[in-house]
Amino acid sequence: MQIILREDVSSLGKAGDLVKVANGYARNYLIPRKIAVEASPKNLKALEHEKLLIEHKKRRGRRESESLKEKIESISCTIGVKVGEDDKLYGAVTSMDIEEGLKREGVEIDRRKIELEEPIRTLGVYTVPIKITPETQAKLKVWVVKD
Numbered sequence: 001m002q003i004i005l006r007e008d009v010s011s012l013g014k015a016g017d018l019v020k021v022a023n024g025y026a027r028n029y030l031i032p033r034k035i036a037v038e039a040s041p042k043n044l045k046a047l048e049h050e051k052l053l054i055e056h057k058k059r060r061g062r063r064e065s066e067s068l069k070e071k072i073e074s075i076s077c078t079i080g081v082k083v084g085e086d087d088k089l090y091g092a093v094t095s096m097d098i099e100e101g102l103k104r105e106g107v108e109i110d111r112r113k114i115e116l117e118e119p120i121r122t123l124g125v126y127t128v129p130i131k132i133t134p135e136t137q138a139k140l141k142v143w144v145v146k147d
Contacts, residue, residue: 001026002039004047009035016051018044065136072109072130072138077101080147083123092119093144098128101142120144 001023008014009030012021018039021030030036037043079101082090095114102109115129126142 003030003036004039004043005030005036007035016047016054018047061133062136065132068107068132069136069138072102072107072132072140075102075105075107076141076143077105078143078145080145081123082147087123087146089121089123089144092121093142094119098140098142102140114140 002018002020003026005013005015005017005019012019026036026038031038077098079093079097081093084090095111095116098114098116099109099111109130113131115131120126120142123144123146126144128140128142130138130140132138
């Protein structure tokens with residue numbers, strides 16, 4: 001039986017693929033769980049239209065992520081911290097602090113996208129990677145200075 005996958009299935013293919021499977025597998029498992037639909041002429045036309053919409057959405061998302069990347073790389077985030085003797089920080093600069101610094105600059109980024117390997121514990125200038133999308137990564141310049 002020919003079916004069109006609506007979701008990625010590791011053993012069969014990716015969403016939108018036209019694959020041939022056993023009748024029982026399609027009727028008893030894939031179609032009732034809405035993982036796939038039967039490959040009728042109507043469904044094939046709908047698949048082509050859906051592929052166009054998905055491609056358009058991907059292109060728009062790429063443009064938006066590139067503009068956000070340029071905006072992030074054009075700014076530098078300054079974070080003031082309290083320090084003790086020998087310029088040692090009381091605590092550390094974390095991704096939450098960087099997120100707040102970006103908000104002050106007018107950029108909204110979820111802190112889980114800030115890929116800080118470990119908290120910053122000394123004064124200085126750091127380059128912090130920010131993962132906007134799986135294929136787009138921006139580099140933010142962070143200045144940690146005395147408050």
